[in-house]
Amino acid sequence: MTDFWIASGHHLCDRDADGRLLPTPDLWRAFLARPELLPPEEACEAERALHAALLRDPLRPVGEAELAALADPDAAENWQVFLQFRDRVMAQPTLEAAWIALYRGELRGVPPLFLQMLTQLVTRAALEGVEDAYVLRAGECLFRPQRAAIHQGALLLADEEVVEAAAREGDFGTLGRLMEEAGTPTRAVELDVLADPDPAAYAARSDAHDYALDIAENRPGQHALARALEHFIRHVMGERVAIRPAAVIEDQNWSWHVGLDTEATAIANDLWHGREVAQARLARILWLGVLEFEEQSRVLPRAAGKPVYLALAMDNAQRLRLKPQNLLAGLPLLAVEEAS
Structure with a gap:
């Protein structure tokens, strides 16, 4: 298979028996090599020493006194943010588990760039072996x-x-x-x-x-988006699903939906509650999908056996920002303790 998204750093990870990603020191060295973490020219010697020490041992603990020794309080805060992110990721058995834990926990203070990098890594693992x-x-x-x-x-x-x-x-x-x-x-x-x-x-x-x-109707991209979401849900969340694109939702018994972005969530919620939605706003919906679970034992009883509708929309500036974490929060799945 031809490799792709090499810049994600996926080749710097190990894999467990299920193909999920295990971070290595080299992966953290790649984080440390990013411009956001490289000490600037005006950085103090203490910051340069900290960066060099972390390059040698990316998992070394860094105490409050070591951060307090940095001359620039903003730099100290930035390093603390990175170290907290590193430690939260390393507290989980895999990067996929870390992705889930972060989005189910407190995201305040986690830089969007780090979340984007983590999402790319787990998406890359989810699409391993795909030849389309x-x-x-x-x-x-x-x-x-x-x-x-x-x-x-x-x-x-x-x-x-x-x-x-x-x-x-x-x-x-x-x-x-x-x-x-x-x-x-x-x-x-x-x-x-x-x-x-x-x-x-x-x-x-x-x-x-x-x-x-x-991604127009019946174009390969429309179906490809469904396949990409199937792979992601199976790999990251462990759920086998089948997704087919749809032109409209015509289900009189529509019971569950997930907006894949902020705009689609708001539009779908208004439709579900029977509110009138202007045609111009409806036109922002670019993609609809119908999701069905292969295994129903972990599905909420009120949604079991029923389709889940997915919606993706652009905002009024024609930007599209898909949030895969909405699947984590929005799919009608029992909690692990309930399912067991």
Whole structure:
């Protein structure tokens, strides 16, 4: 299999018998090599010494006195944030368990960048062995915000960071003009729309995140998003599910839904409560899915045997920010102690 998302650092992890990720000192060294944690030129000797010591032994304990010795209080606070994140992750048996524990616990003080990096790692593990480039590209949506563009039957998602960087540099080309119609300034490089399931070409560019994905009805991207979510739920949450895309929800007995982002959650909640939703707001929903559990023993009794509807939407600036943690909180599953 062609490797992809090498920059995630997945190759710096070990695996347990179930393929879940075990952090190694080298993974933490990769965190320490990030610009956010490299001591700046003006850093004091104590901070430089701390960084060097952690590079030698990334799991070493760091006491309050060592942090208090740093000349810059902001730097000391930043190091404390990183060390608390490291310790919370290492307290769990796998990165997948750490991801669950973080999102079920207190997230205040955890930098969004660290959560994004962790989500990419567990998504990479979830897609191990997948040979469909559309599914791999759809997986990017679980940890990287997207920009949406709707034009002549296409419903394109492009990486928000790539779009914004491109807008600062040059001319987009055809896709750029679509992004301009979506309200994005178009000074940037040209982006390609993924048009081949062969993973080799995708993998060669996967760390650039510069392929756009068409998720319009009956396009490969629409189904790929369902497959990516299936893999993620099975790997991270241990639940086997089948998801099929849907055009609309026409179920008179609609009993459960999960919004995969803030906007979709609000729209779906209003619909479920019978509130009137303006057509322009409804049009923000870009993708709907119907989820069914293979095993019903851990499903809440009131939802057992019934479909769960998934919704994904863009905001009024046509940004799409999928939150896989909403699956953790929103799927109708019994608590572990209840299921046992």
